[in-house]
């Protein structure tokens with residue numbers, strides 16, 4: 001997967017600050033997501049306490065492995081297939097990614113430089129791209145020989 005060494009560093013360093021912030025980014029993220037996107041409100045349970053914790057733990061693992069996202073492919077693939085069962089549609093990934101990255105910006109303020117945004121966009125593109133590719137492929141479709 002295609003992240004530069006510099007982007008790996010930017011993601012790791014910025015996440016250390018984001019995760020250490022007194023404001024829970026995960027809580028803020030879901031607050032914004034559910035407020036801005038009615039489709040998401042309809043998919044999630046009323047009590048988001050567990051989701052807020054588990055999402056942050058997943059992000060921790062993602063960032064720990066950001067230099068080698070390929071190693072997470074089987075995990076991401078399973079996660080994506082569960083998302084199909086939750087009723088998540090492929091096109092919804094883009095809106096969720098934007099809310100997540102905007103939340104990071106809200107936490108870091110001017111410390112969230114354009115380079116850091118681009119690095120996070122690359123991480124989300126790789127991650128969501130792999131999830132969508134593995135979960136929404138047509139099972140009847142045979143790849144070309």
Ligand code: HEM
Nearest residue numbers: 040043044045054055058079082086088092093096127128
């Ligand atoms: C990179 C993208 C995403 C990551 C890392 C992620 C992560 C997670 C995790 C860790 C869970 C806990 C349940 C499980 O492990 O199966 C979960 C559940 C869920 N996610 Fe995501 N998610 C992503 C994208 C999305 C998108 C695009 C949506 C669309 C709204 C979404 C909606 C949901 C829903 C509805 C649940 C189930 C909540 C419940 O019924 O308890 N997720 N997600």
